[in-house]
Amino acid sequence: MSLRNALIVYRKELTDSLRDRRTLISMVVVPILIMPVMSIGIGALMIEVVGKAQEEIPKVMILGGDRSPRALADLMALKGVQVVPSTGDYRQQISDKKIRAAVDLPSEFDKSLEDGRVEVVKIYNYAGDLKSGFAADKLETSLHDYSDHTVKQRLEAHKLPADLVTPFKVQKENVAPPEKVSGAAIGGFLPYFVIILCVTGAMYPAIDLTAGEKERGTIETILCSPVSRTHLVFGKFLMVLTAALCTAVLAIISMGVSFRAAKAWMASAIATGRGGADNPLNFSIGIKAIGAVFFMVLPLAVFFSATLLAIALFAKSYKEAQSYLSPLIILVVLPAIAGVLPGVELNAKLAMIPVLSTSLVCKEIVSGTFHWSYIGLIFLSSCIYAAAALFIAVKLFQREDVLFRT
């Protein structure tokens, strides 16, 4: 028989699913809303936190420094920090965030400098705390300047040229266009989101069309119709795939729109002096790259749809299916995240791992690099995984012990 029956099943499942609130939420509402909420939410939080941390004048403590008036005066003159009287419990105070950092000058530091003895100046800070980091940075910069100043004085005293200690200078120059630098970091998340949403979009229909049918008792009704089980599973599979791809497409569109909004918003925040100096969103991802990402995700969506369908079919009820599929989401999230991590580079072995390989190659594509051999290899391997998953799903639908599991 032709595929006519598979298409009839598909058409019915589409109508049926579009009337299901749960499927609609996961397929349409979530992908449309998650991007603006995430980008605007996180963006606003970043501007808030970084802006506040930079605005705050941190309290710092200067320890020791007895009989070292010059060094002390230099530190006291430091702008942008507030020096508070020193106490013995500075470590505790930093931990309690009462002060942000402390600097420990050795005693008779001025004399040590005159005598040419090398002393250690310690800066105490709370690693990982943004505000403590800013305070420590300010202290460190000030001390470096003081050190440079001392070197200069010494050279002058010996009537030596200032460039004696600088035999050459090192200069870095970036050849990547500026938009690529941050693009690689942020754009890497694009395939990650598309992959994750592909799974979440497919999950509800996959359950509803299999375990859901068992639970509602419609499975026996459909099995006594003349549709073959292969066509039945094919029609259902097409519906789950539609949901997965619909979720992915909506997510990409929503991401594009909210990205533009966030970019404009960031620019205005910077113009008014809040937020960082550079707009981290000052890059763009071309239509070609988005198209390529979608193309790479296609076999993966087939793979997810077939796998979810097969697992959900095995379950007796909606709840059972959910408890099987929820851990699966983590199994997909982990390799997808690994692909976003900096330093994980594509190689022939990783190209064989589903999800991870797609996440990695899409990251490259988004930053403008097309490794055609890897793209081919990954597309092919994903297609093989997808075909295997679909084959298993079809086989499971032929098994009475799975269809009538009690």
Next chain:
Amino acid sequence: MIEAERLCKVFQDKKRGEVRAVTNVSFTCKPGQIYGLLGANGAGKTTTLRMLATILEPTDGTARVAGFDLVKDPESVRRNVGFLSTATALYGRLSAFEMVQYFARLYGMEDAAIEKRINELFTRLEMNEFRDRRCDKLSTGMKQKVSIARTLVHDPQVMIFDEPTVGLDVMAARTIVQFIRECRNHGKTVIFSTHVMSEVEKLCDHIGIIHGGRLLAEGTLADLRKESGQEDLEDIFVQLVEPYIPKETVAS
């Protein structure tokens, strides 16, 4: 016409091992007749009927249903069979019309023919009032009518009913019983399973008593009365089944 030849079904159960649900069941069911499969719960009625409807595949043996072998050509069998049971639920999010239309399409009917057939069925079964209402919003009686329309839409030669009246109130059960009778009057081959003696006495031309997956006796009610020397169907049933029930169960 249904001709079952030594139908067997063996299930693999993790706890109980091999379960022989149906063993060597053979019978013939002719057009214009109602064949009643009478048995207690777990006797193998549902399994037998599911095999006839090609929902389950026989482990051994076969049957010719409407002239097609159900092992060799299950799809042709399905095209000529209407199957109704309490387990064959409706798609709640489809309307009554869409539900019947979906199955008609799967039977390979053309849209114009479907429209005509559904109009005819809906008028006959008095369903036009809730034609476009979603199935999950229908009452039990209305749902039964939709199921009946679903089994009739392709005008099958053979009708299989698996305990169709279980859990239904008197009125809904009456609709079903009337419907089964109508099927016979239209010359269809009808087989139905039940554990309700009165339904069998009222409806069946031919009776098969099944227990432990085996067909213990077969014939018209008159045949069964003659063979057993009992008048009441319940007494006939107990007399046949009793030797197969473990003693302690009977005593308790």
